Amino acid sequence: MSLSPDDVKRIARLARIEIDDSQALASQSQLNTIFDLIATMQAVDTQGIAPMAHAQEVYQRLRADSVTETDHHAAFQAIAPAVENGLYLVPKVIE
Amino acid sequence: MKWETVIGLEVHTQLATQSKIFSGSSTAFGASPNTQASAVDIALPGVLPVLNKGAVECAIKFALAIGATLNRINVFDRKNYFYPDLPKGYQISQLAKPIVEGGVLTFLVPSTGSGQPEERVINLTRAHMEEDAGKSLHEDFQGVTGIDLNRAGTPLLEIVSEPEMRSSAEAVAYARALHTLVTWIGICDGNMQEGSFRVDANVSVRPVGQAEFGTRREIKNLNSFRFLQQAIDYEVRWQIETLEDGGRIEQATVLFDPDTGETRMMRSKEDAHDYRYFPDPDLLPVKLDEDWIESVRAALPELPAAMQLRFQNDFGVSAYDAGLLTGSRALAEYFEAAARACGQGKLVANWVMGELSATLNKAELDIMQSPVSSRQLGALVARIQDGTLSGKLAKQVFEGLWEGAGEVDAIIEARGLKQMSDSGELEKIIDDVLAANQKSVEEFRSGKEKAFNALIGQVMKASKGKANPAQVNDLLKAKLQ
């Protein structure tokens, strides 16, 4: 398989990364060499093999339901690009 | 052409935990912006989620309450999309292996005409745990949106029904029954104004008799039963008109505007997200062990359906009344306590659904805030039963109880509201009334039945309402023979 420049633009769009036509074209060839490498795993017969998501066969530990956090918004917002009245500011969201 | 409506609901219930689903932040409503948003909630680089046991327990309770399958191993996935109120750029949810699958909800749909309410059984598809997003505040700033992440990470149980509802009334009845249930078992505070119970409705129409579903549109985020009804009604009308005008329905997500009463397009299928779900590598599969499930089961309260049956058997109330009395767990418990206190279930039911409910409504109070306790209402009904009070006098005593004037017997005593039991005293009053109302007496004797009622009224008035109406009736009849 190989990606078209349109595929590249579509995934850049999904990933919210601005990309122009020439960049899409450049990325396309590099991505295709990588996907050629990846394609080697397609031939492997994996019928009946359970996917492995984690290194250890362990289960989720559960935290007791209690409030352990305190207010740090001043410290957190000291490093924010834009804040006002305790809110993070972004360009107008249109629904 | 005749059309059939098809509705499925997805309900987001905020779970009534102290802390968030993946962090130790408080879930309390109404705090100053971002003061309840921890490093995990604002998705600082490097932070990791740890699952709240309380949230899982809520999901277990729900599954047990609707007779659903609990997936002993369930898995959290990431749902990837960009939005400023979604700090990680993905929502932790459950897609392939949700904690709850199946189950049913049984409820009564009030009839539209004068007929009996109808029972409906709706199948649930699934319910899964996920985290809530933050809030985007559009109003306060010019050209910008403010982001408050206090709500981000609040645990949700998203409850998905099969598309089995056929009218807005049915959808509302389902939503109400679900609301009753989740508050009943204590997994959700049910506060719709604060967004604790939010409904998405998938609506489509099809010609009656057609097997395939029509194309659905999803109405997002309805936070009142009234809006749910209005939005579905509008949407159904719109879809039918569109189809009858030769148009086509495109799959879409729409918003309901309560001001106009209309739905409007939010996004079409074309710009639907590609969420790129995959199992969250920061979280391990959740395992539910049998001991835990059994201990949750043992601690579950009696459920509305079981209680309705018991009320019918124990207290002789009708199925419909039993349904109303179990409208909330607090109401049901109030009723049962009052009924047990006096042994008069039917009478108590009338009082609870009549005078008490009306007075509470007028005062905008709920049952838990009632100034009249269940014990007091029981005592009041007991005094009606033993003949101490007439219905009318009882209402006066009820007023006293409402005002906090003391206990039932004390109010009767202090206000002199005891029903007259001394027939000598009553006879004297009747004699006086007859003497003073000769005209009515003659009219009665000449065959005017109405005059009799006027005389009863006069006697009751003269007794200041304390006469026993039945006794007045008997004595008056005897004297006029």
Add this chain to the structure above:
Amino acid sequence: MSDASLSALAAQLVAKQVSSRELAQQYLDRITALNPSLNAFITVDADKTLTEAAAADALIAAGKAGPLTGVPIAHKDIFCTDGWLTTCGSKMLHNFIAPYDAHVIQRFKAAGMPSLGKTNMDEFAMGSSNETSYFGAVKNPWNTAYVPGGSSGGAAACVAARMAPAATGTDTGGSIRQPAALCGITGLKPTYGLVSRFGMIAFASSLDQAGPMAPSAEDCALLLNVMTGFDPNDSTSLEREKEDYTRDLGKPLTGLRVGLPREFFAEGLNNEVAASVEAAVAELKKLGATTVEISLANSKLAIPVYYVLAPAEASSNLSRFDGVRYGYRAPDYANLDDMYCKTRAQGFGAEVKRRIMIGAYVLSHGYYDAYYLQAQKIRRLIANDFTEAFKTCDVILGPTAPGTAFKLGEKSEDPVEMYLNDLYTIPANLAGLPGMSLPCGFDRQGLPIGLQLVGNYFSEAKMLNVAHQYQRATDWHARAPEGLK
């Protein structure tokens, strides 16, 4: 400059032959002298370092010193460090002063080990040469025309150049072991789950693991004692009893069964590297070990599997960098969506964007089963190969990387060529097994060669034992680059 081991430094501190402040100052001076040419550190803050050192001195004076109290250490800039710039090698975080400490940082602080600063790295740990850092490439101290390896290239270079006695690193596909090999030091990636990932900026969550980097295996054992342990803030952190990783260092290797995977000695391996590794095998045999040939047949698929799984996880992990709450935000944009797209286009470098796009693609609608799910299944086949292998051997041995350090710029235009560098290291990450690299020689150009050990789950003490015994018999690890300016 001091070539003293960590235990020797700790002994000098406790004996008051040197104070922690003096020791820290010596290293800071060397950093000042060498960093302009090596670029191993992104952030150095002498005041903070010396304040921490003074606190360590107070602990020592009060008789409350732990085994490494007062010994300074450098931290990879992937660990959030309260009050320190924490960039992860990216423009995206060029201004990010972390408001909290990573678990690993907390542990080193609790151990009384002052931080010498934050080391350079490939951007978001994506790279094998340290050339993807927004803060410029790190140079290999053995020859500054060459790369130090990556992604923990700054950590490896600073330890090799003796700018720090030890450093922390992280390893997702070889990012501790490969730079350790290319810089001639010892580095260990523990069993997945032994070291908390909390506060370590995520690349690929199911593979990332932090570990120690230092001249010797003995140093690594002491550092591992500090780093490992259960952390309730990381759901993948394992609840296990605390181990002393130095406990088996002195054991003889008699009867040790060393597994040699034939796939690791096949085509693609540089001859000089092969010769050095074979010499090391001979050395271990002299020490009492026996060898057994094993097969890790599916390991040839490790790279394709890795380049599906790691980018998939990364594409999601890096979504939080959106210019809203911290870090870089593009200066000009038309609307919210444009702000996202420009911020991420400008804030991320080419390799990071490439991997995000690979990840977004393999998870996107219609491709998940063919890529992501298939990769997870082969991941299991790879792990199963190791399970089989450990039935016949105690530790697996092979080269860490197919070659020695390459020239700066030599592979940076060819991602696939670069990815092949991690051919031998990735399988251990996929299986979650511990792996380490230790120096075993030099090539003709005087560049270090690394030997890799892969152990069974939780067998770090055994691996350290093997490495330590080897290092007692050889002096490769003790050599340091000369003539650095």
